[in-house]
Amino acid sequence: MNQSYLKKLLGDVRKGAISEERALGMLKNLSYESIGFATIDHHRGIRQGFPEVILCEGKTNEQIAAIAAKIAARKGALLATRATKENYRAVRKKVSNARFHESAHAITANEPRLSLRPERKILVITAGTSDIPVAEEAVVTARMLGQNVDTLYDVGVAGIHRLLSQTEKLHTASVIVVVAGMDGALASVVGGLVDVPVIAVPTSTGYGASFGGIAPMLTMLNSCAAGITVVNIDNGFGAAFAASLITKLK
Numbered sequence: 001m002n003q004s005y006l007k008k009l010l011g012d013v014r015k016g017a018i019s020e021e022r023a024l025g026m027l028k029n030l031s032y033e034s035i036g037f038a039t040i041d042h043h044r045g046i047r048q049g050f051p052e053v054i055l056c057e058g059k060t061n062e063q064i065a066a067i068a069a070k071i072a073a074r075k076g077a078l079l080a081t082r083a084t085k086e087n088y089r090a091v092r093k094k095v096s097n098a099r100f101h102e103s104a105h106a107i108t109a110n111e112p113r114l115s116l117r118p119e120r121k122i123l124v125i126t127a128g129t130s131d132i133p134v135a136e137e138a139v140v141t142a143r144m145l146g147q148n149v150d151t152l153y154d155v156g157v158a159g160i161h162r163l164l165s166q167t168e169k170l171h172t173a174s175v176i177v178v179v180a181g182m183d184g185a186l187a188s189v190v191g192g193l194v195d196v197p198v199i200a201v202p203t204s205t206g207y208g209a210s211f212g213g214i215a216p217m218l219t220m221l222n223s224c225a226a227g228i229t230v231v232n233i234d235n236g237f238g239a240a241f242a243a244s245l246i247t248k249l250k
Contacts, residue, residue: 038067045076050145053237054080056107061090068107069094078109079144081137081237104136104236112146121148122243123173125163125190127156127180130205135179137236138201138243145244157185170194175243179236181205184216191225197246199239200230 012018031043045051051071056064064080064087072078072095080091081104088100088107098109122142126135132153142149150173155163163170163186170176170193178187179201187200202217209215213233220230231238 033070035066035070037063040067040070042071042074045074050241051076051078054078054107056080056083056087061087065090065094068098068109072098072109075110077112077144078107079141080107081105081141083107101136101140103133104140105133106137106140108140108144111144114143114146114148117148119172120174120247121150121172122175122177122240122247123150123152123169124177124240125152125179125186126154127178127182127184127186128205129154131179131181131203134201134203134234134236135177138177138179138240139236141237141240142244145241147240147244147247155186156180157183157189160189163189167193175199175246177201177236177239177243179203179239180220181213181216182207182210184219187220187228187230188223188225191223191228197243198225198228199243200228201236201239202230202233204234 013020033040033042041052054064054067068078068080068091078095080087083105085100088098091098091107095109098107100107124135124138126132135151135153139149139151150169152166152169155166170190173196175197176190176194177199178190180186181203182205184202187198191198200220202213202220204213206215217230217233220228
């Protein structure tokens with residue numbers, strides 16, 4: 001349930017299209033709904049502007065499908081991250097309009113319209129092609145939050161001219177999400193070129209000494225460029241959510 005749904009419901013009661021008794025019945029599970037193995041936070045869409053998001057890792061296909069069906073039934077935007085094709089097939093049986101975004105490992109349904117303010121744009125950048133899955137998680141998340149998104153992939157510091165040839169994209173973004181593994185240096189470079197918030201996402205891409213993303217995370221945390229915020233390793237979802245909140249404020 002989101003704010004639009006609640007406003008419509010109240011409006012229908014005021015116009016007499018829905019009885020007070022029926023409206024009360026529809027609001028009984030406004031806060032949360034227990035389905036045994038999960039307690040779904042239906043109120044989150046009202047509090048934060050977006051319904052609860054399903055993290056598929058660690059859940060069975062049946063559990064994911066059951067949670068998705070409850071969320072979709074409220075007509076809210078459905079987003080499930082770290083999903084597999086098997087997860088998607090199970091969800092599709094319950095939610096007919098579900099879509100699978102293979103590169104992002106995400107499932108969506110009831111996608112919102114994009115922002116009517118195209119000048120407010122989130123730019124997602126990757127250092128390498130191997131970082132694209134995490135970047136695509138950020139892209140899908142941001143679009144599910146109604147944001148306009150542009151991408152710039154494979155422009156890492158090993159060939160910095162690739163980034164410098166795209167400065168127009170950098171300077172027209174409202175928020176920039178930089179996704180990088182290996183040494184993670186791209187975030188510092190981007191942060192030194194722009195006057196907008198930069199959210200850095202370290203990825204687990206890299207050889208042994210990257211320690212599964214710890215090395216790029218430490219590089220990003222120690223960046224000499226001011227204004228860089230760092231999220232957890234491979235957390236494209238978290239970066240996009242934060243970027244969306246910043247864009248809304250702007």
